[in-house]
Amino acid sequence: MDGPEVRMDIATVCLSGTLDDKLAAASGAGFHGVEIFENDLVVSPWTPREIRRRCADLGLSIDLYQPFRDLEAVPPDVFAANLRRAGRKFDVMEQLGADTMLVCSSVSPDAVDDDDLAAEQLHELASRAAGRGIRIAYEALAWGRFVNTYEHSWRIVRKAGHPSLGLCLDSFHVLSRGSGITGIKVIPGAKIFFLQLADAPRLRMDVLQWSRHHRLFPGQGAFDLSAFLGAVAATGYAGPLSLEVFNDVFRQSDPVHTAVDAMRSLLVLREATARRGPERMRVAGLPVVPPSDGYAFVELTAPDPAEVLAALGFVYIGQHESRPAHLWQQGDARIVVRSDADVRIGALGVATPDPHAAARRAKRLLAPALSDLDYDDPAVRAPDGVGIVFCRPEGDWMADFTPPDPALVTTCGITGIDHVSLTAPFDDFDQIALFYRAALGLEAEPETEFAAPFGLIRSRSSADAGRRIRIALNVAALRRGDWAPAVREPQHIAFTSDDVVASAKAMRELGARLLDIPGNYYDDLAARFDLPAGRLASLREYSVLYDRDEHGEFLHFYTHMVGSRMFFEVVQRIDGYAGYGVANSPVRMAAHRQFRLSHE
Numbered sequence: 001m002d003g004p005e006v007r008m009d010i011a012t013v014c015l016s017g018t019l020d021d022k023l024a025a026a027s028g029a030g031f032h033g034v035e036i037f038e039n040d041l042v043v044s045p046w047t048p049r050e051i052r053r054r055c056a057d058l059g060l061s062i063d064l065y066q067p068f069r070d071l072e073a074v075p076p077d078v079f080a081a082n083l084r085r086a087g088r089k090f091d092v093m094e095q096l097g098a099d100t101m102l103v104c105s106s107v108s109p110d111a112v113d114d115d116d117l118a119a120e121q122l123h124e125l126a127s128r129a130a131g132r133g134i135r136i137a138y139e140a141l142a143w144g145r146f147v148n149t150y151e152h153s154w155r156i157v158r159k160a161g162h163p164s165l166g167l168c169l170d171s172f173h174v175l176s177r178g179s180g181i182t183g184i185k186v187i188p189g190a191k192i193f194f195l196q197l198a199d200a201p202r203l204r205m206d207v208l209q210w211s212r213h214h215r216l217f218p219g220q221g222a223f224d225l226s227a228f229l230g231a232v233a234a235t236g237y238a239g240p241l242s243l244e245v246f247n248d249v250f251r252q253s254d255p256v257h258t259a260v261d262a263m264r265s266l267l268v269l270r271e272a273t274a275r276r277g278p279e280r281m282r283v284a285g286l287p288v289v290p291p292s293d294g295y296a297f298v299e300l301t302a303p304d305p306a307e308v309l310a311a312l313g314f315v316y317i318g319q320h321e322s323r324p325a326h327l328w329q330q331g332d333a334r335i336v337v338r339s340d341a342d343v344r345i346g347a348l349g350v351a352t353p354d355p356h357a358a359a360r361r362a363k364r365l366l367a368p369a370l371s372d373l374d375y376d377d378p379a380v381r382a383p384d385g386v387g388i389v390f391c392r393p394e395g396d397w398m399a400d401f402t403p404p405d406p407a408l409v410t411t412c413g414i415t416g417i418d419h420v421s422l423t424a425p426f427d428d429f430d431q432i433a434l435f436y437r438a439a440l441g442l443e444a445e446p447e448t449e450f451a452a453p454f455g456l457i458r459s460r461s462s463a464d465a466g467r468r469i470r471i472a473l474n475v476a477a478l479r480r481g482d483w484a485p486a487v488r489e490p491q492h493i494a495f496t497s498d499d500v501v502a503s504a505k506a507m508r509e510l511g512a513r514l515l516d517i518p519g520n521y522y523d524d525l526a527a528r529f530d531l532p533a534g535r536l537a538s539l540r541e542y543s544v545l546y547d548r549d550e551h552g553e554f555l556h557f558y559t560h561m562v563g564s565r566m567f568f569e570v571v572q573r574i575d576g577y578a579g580y581g582v583a584n585s586p587v588r589m590a591a592h593r594q595f596r597l598s599h600e
């Protein structure tokens with residue numbers, strides 16, 4: 001039996017705009033409640049009563065008022081002033097209908113290192129709060145002057161021993177300090193008054209700066225939030241799961257999008273947590289991801305790529321019976337071409353045994369559905385605009401194409417699709433990466449950064465367990481000034497071949513425009529790897545690049561640009577090489593630049 005509904009909240013500080021923008025966005029994304037940040041209230045033209053009414057109209061409860069700072073362990077005169085300040089805030093909370101106030105551990109120069117005094121003063125505050133029907137949630141900031149771990153805040157709360165005083169646990173403060181989570185299990189759930197969830201990338205920097213600028217939604221960073229939430233759930237905590245993310249980019253982004261990304265991240269976190277135990281976290285109506293059978297096809301939009309595809313050895317199969325979509329194939333690599341002035345990846349056809357369940361999952365994760373006028377199979381749109389079409393592996397979706405020629409040739413040795421490489425605007429990178437992982441059940445692979453001719457590129461790939469669906473995401477880490485070319489990072493489709501050198505040779509014979517790699521690269525390769533001379537010579541002759549990891553070797557080559565931001569790659573993975581040849585990306589980028597220069 002399902003327990004009571006898990007409440008999902010968001011702090012107003014996560015979202016851009018003024019309070020009305022934030023509340024509308026939170027409600028629109030399906031949140032149940034909010035934490036109201038004092039600043040958002042102070043600058044609002046609405047009275048607290050009007051805010052309460054507005055929230056009620058939007059179906060939002062106000063579950064926390066925050067933050068109250070620098071209350072405890074201070075001299076009597078300072079404490080008296082703090083109590084007066086708290087009294088005023090209780091007035092506001094009463095009008096808001098908010099029953100829990102967050103008190104952050106002190107950073108004040110007035111504070112002393114005295115747990116007894118802190119407990120006594122928090123007890124006094126809690127007594128006054130209790131008289132107003134209010135509870136106090138005490139939160140250890142990771143940079144608190146004397147209290148900066150949850151274990152310490154719990155000792156003080158226990159010592160104070162007041163029923164209206166409990167803890168606020170915030171995953172950032174706990175995990176940023178590397179505190180273990182076992183200590184959470186000894187806290188009675190009823191004494192955890194509030195739970196804040198935030199992820200963050202692993203950065204070596206001052207913890208306050210890290211917290212105020214770089215927090216991310218769960219699943220977008222490096223913290224193990226499902227272990228954290230699992231530990232909190234095990235205490236019996238039954239309050240809201242509330243996202244509290246301070247992030248410079250989100251503060252400037254469309255709050256409607258941010259709120260949707262936030263909700264998706266919370267749903268995925270609940271699913272991951274439920275998998276580790278607490279059934280209560282399970283998300284109703286979110287089917288598990290069925291294992292994928294790889295790419296059924298990739299849809300390419302282009303004005304007329306026939307010449308390019310033919311030169312790569314693709315064979316034209318035919319046109320869809322009712323739509324202007326054209327199928328090209330070589331081995332198991334299928335490209336569906338839709339005519340469009342812009343050359344880009346329009347959609348990914350993902351083969352799955354249960355397309356409807358997969359689409360239901362993506363929609364439950366807030367992806368908009370695509371019209372069945374555009375695709376025969378259930379399809380959704382990813383946040384970067386790319387369609388995801390879920391189809392059965394046996395290829396029902398191809399029924400509308402003229403049956404392929406049984407003697408389908410594989411002129412150039414392409415056997416299938418290895419990966420697609422998409423690009424995201426820097427500001428949306430983490431959200432888009434999380435979307436693909438969540439919707440398609442992919443695991444994040446390590447993030448890398450490399451220096452390209454026109455700036456640093458951040459690259460993160462994900463793949464499913466069977467390594468059938470691989471998606472690489474690349475983004476320029478920074479875009480400043482107007483020297484660097486204004487073209488967005490290109491997308492590409494990478495095909496597999498069992499003999500990349502032979503494929504390159506065959507494609508060159510068909511007139512394919514493959515990228516020439518400079519000799520310096522091969523001289524450097526010879527220095528880095530002890531490759532047999534004959535092998536090195538054939539790599540050099542056909543401009544095939546090389547990489548190696550702890551598993552095996554990787555051989556690959558690229559085409560010229562098709563349009564302004566699309567190219568193709570052919571790859572050969574030997575002995576389970578797991579990467580993407582990222583080390584060679586700057587060489588490719590310089591070569592594409594060289595080609596542009598000589599043709600502009």
Ligand SMILES: O=C(O)c1ccc(O)c(O)c1
Nearest residue numbers: 067104139170211212244
């Ligand atoms: O950065 C801060 O001051 C701050 C305030 C309130 C919080 O809940 C928090 O985690 C941090």
Ligand SMILES: [Mg+2]
Nearest residue numbers: 139170196244
């Ligand atoms: Mg917090």
